[in-house]
Amino acid sequence: xxxxxxxxxxxxxxxxVVDFAYFSDRQDYxxxxxxxxxxxxxxRPSGDPLVGRAAIMKSYQSRPGGRITRHVCTNIxxxxxxxxxxxxxxxxxVYSANANEPAETRVGEFEDEFVRTPDGWRIHTRRARFxxxxxx
Amino acid sequence: xxxxxxxxxxxxxxxxVVDFAYFSDRQDYxxxxxxxxxxxxxxRPSGDPLVGRAAIMKSYQSRPGGRITRHVCTNIxxxxxxxxxxxxxxxxxVYSANANEPAETRVGEFEDEFVRTPDGWRIHTRRARFxxxxxx
Amino acid sequence: xxxxxxxxxxxxxxxxVVDFAYFSDRQDYxxxxxxxxxxxxxxRPSGDPLVGRAAIMKSYQSRPGGRITRHVCTNIxxxxxxxxxxxxxxxxxVYSANANEPAETRVGEFEDEFVRTPDGWRIHTRRARFxxxxxx
Numbered sequence: 001x002x003x004x005x006x007x008x009x010x011x012x013x014x015x016x017v018v019d020f021a022y023f024s025d026r027q028d029y030x031x032x033x034x035x036x037x038x039x040x041x042x043x044r045p046s047g048d049p050l051v052g053r054a055a056i057m058k059s060y061q062s063r064p065g066g067r068i069t070r071h072v073c074t075n076i077x078x079x080x081x082x083x084x085x086x087x088x089x090x091x092x093x094v095y096s097a098n099a100n101e102p103a104e105t106r107v108g109e110f111e112d113e114f115v116r117t118p119d120g121w122r123i124h125t126r127r128a129r130f131x132x133x134x135x136x
Numbered sequence: 137x138x139x140x141x142x143x144x145x146x147x148x149x150x151x152x153v154v155d156f157a158y159f160s161d162r163q164d165y166x167x168x169x170x171x172x173x174x175x176x177x178x179x180r181p182s183g184d185p186l187v188g189r190a191a192i193m194k195s196y197q198s199r200p201g202g203r204i205t206r207h208v209c210t211n212i213x214x215x216x217x218x219x220x221x222x223x224x225x226x227x228x229x230v231y232s233a234n235a236n237e238p239a240e241t242r243v244g245e246f247e248d249e250f251v252r253t254p255d256g257w258r259i260h261t262r263r264a265r266f267x268x269x270x271x272x
Numbered sequence: 273x274x275x276x277x278x279x280x281x282x283x284x285x286x287x288x289v290v291d292f293a294y295f296s297d298r299q300d301y302x303x304x305x306x307x308x309x310x311x312x313x314x315x316r317p318s319g320d321p322l323v324g325r326a327a328i329m330k331s332y333q334s335r336p337g338g339r340i341t342r343h344v345c346t347n348i349x350x351x352x353x354x355x356x357x358x359x360x361x362x363x364x365x366v367y368s369a370n371a372n373e374p375a376e377t378r379v380g381e382f383e384d385e386f387v388r389t390p391d392g393w394r395i396h397t398r399r400a401r402f403x404x405x406x407x408x
Contacts, residue, residue: 003280008139010283011146018213022225070243070268072210072227074344077290089294091344093229093365095243095268102271103243107342107367107375132342132367135374144275147282154347158361204404206379208346208363229365231379231404238407239379 001083009086010078012121013114017090020110020123021071024060033057037115037122044128045108068103069096073110084116092128107132137219145222146214148257149250153226156246156259157207160196169193173251173258180264181244204239205232209246220252228264243268273355281358282350284393285386289362292382292395293343296332305329309387309394316400317380340375341368345382356388364400379404 016035023032033053036042042050042059050056072093080086090110097103108130115124152171159168169189172178178186178195186192208229216222226246233239244266251260288307295304305325308314314322314331322328344365352358362382369375380402387396 004140004276007280007283008143011143015213018211021211021227022213068268070227072208072229072243072344074210074346075290075293077287077294091293091342093344095270097268103268105270107344132340132369132375134367134377140276144279147279151349154349157347157363158349206363206404208344208365208379210346231406233404239404241406 001080006080009080009116009121013078013086013088013112014076016114016121016123017073017076017088017110017112020126021073021092024071025069027060027065029057029060032060035123036126037117037124040115040123040125042123042126042128045130067096067098069094078114086114086121088112088114094130105134106130107134137216142216145216145252145257149214149222149224149248150212152250152257152259153209153212153224153246153248156262157209157228160207161205163196163201165193165196168196171259172262173253173260176251176259176261178259178262178264181266203232203234205230214250222250222257224248224250230266241270242266243270273352277355278352281352281388281393285350285358285360285384286348288386288393288395289345289348289360289382289384292398293345293364296343297341299332299337301329301332304332307395308398309389309396312387312395312397314395314398314400317402339368339370341366350386358386358393360384360386366402377406378402379406 020035033056036053036056039052042056050059073090075091078086078088092108092110094106095103108128111127113124114121156171169192172189172192175188178192186195209226211227212224214222214224228244228246230242231239244264247263249260250257292307305328308325308328311324314328322331345362347363348360350358350360364380364382366378367375380400383399385396386393
């Protein structure tokens with residue numbers, strides 16, 4: 001693999017991380033689910049793992065609406081393992097609030113496995129956890 | 137457009153986003169205004185739009201001094217539309233304080249249109265908005 | 273230097289910044305020290321400068337354990353000066369807490385000089401400072 005090919009893969013995976021935050025914060029769950037491989041899975045801080053695009057979309061769509069969020073994603077650290085597998089760790093500061101209320105802040109991480117599919121790079125497995133809770 | 141050309145454009149636009157924060161936080165407003173195209177515009181959360189480099193520089197220079205800020209910019213998401221046009225969305229957590237006072241935190245977004253000029257990529261239009269206000 | 277070479281250097285330096293946060297937050301200080309050139313130095317907000325990998329590792333290892341941290345690094349701004357020298361500025365929001373306590377937040381900066389060594393890019397000198405203290 002050339003360095004240029006590695007950088008190209010890293011950026012594709014970085015974009016998946018940013019896109020997940022984007023679609024999550026816009027509550028646009030069909031494109032959010034499409035960031036995952038067909039049988040991809042999402043392991044949340046609580047609850048059973050979500051397996052498959054349909055289950056991921058359904059779980060997000062069943063959330064109560066109206067809550068404003070921003071998933072501030074930083075320190076995206078991608079390791080390309082092979083031509084079609086990569087791993088990533090991302091820090092996430094999650095701000096969330098109901099309209100006209102002060103936002104809550106939580107600091108966590110996304111741990112990702114990425115896979116190259118015929119349609120491009122996708123999330124194979126995403127594990128989310130919270131780590132720190134700033135005072136408020 | 138090759139993938140390498142696309143990445144090169146994305147990085148040029150990402151750098152404009154980071155440079156805007158840099159010059160704004162250093163209160164260095166001539167290079168800040170030079171990040172915009174000659175007739176570029178800045179649409180702020182409040183107040184009339186600023187049109188043209190001179191108006192942007194003048195508006196920033198007229199601010200009361202002494203306030204310390206850091207524009208923490210993340211999730212920079214650039215879409216290259218043509219060889220000389222691109223769009224971007226960036227999350228910004230803005231910390232600001234007077235000396236020796238606790239900092240205020242606001243969470244917002246920059247929505248950008250970028251344009252390639254004879255001098256390189258510049259900001260054509262920047263829209264800034266605040267979205268969330270963490271408790272303090 | 274081609275644009276592709278410049279981007280490659282920038283990304284190598286960006287990765288050093290992310291890796292420093294990663295190893296620091298995992299309290300894994302041998303690989304943290306290895307991010308520095310053999311005679312690299314770390315200038316902290318307080319205390320004497322740490323000169324050389326051994327001194328850097330020893331200083332970090334002597335810290336009291338148990339404190340959870342996340343160094344949220346953003347706005348990484350690398351300027352490549354020559355084929356083997358670069359400079360960087362990074363914003364860092366540092367969250368830290370003892371277990372089961374609310375996290376403290378501090379906003380600061382890392383100012384870096386990077387150098388190309390026979391083993392790849394390394395940190396030559398890192399200066400850390402705090403700038404803002406959000407209310408809590």
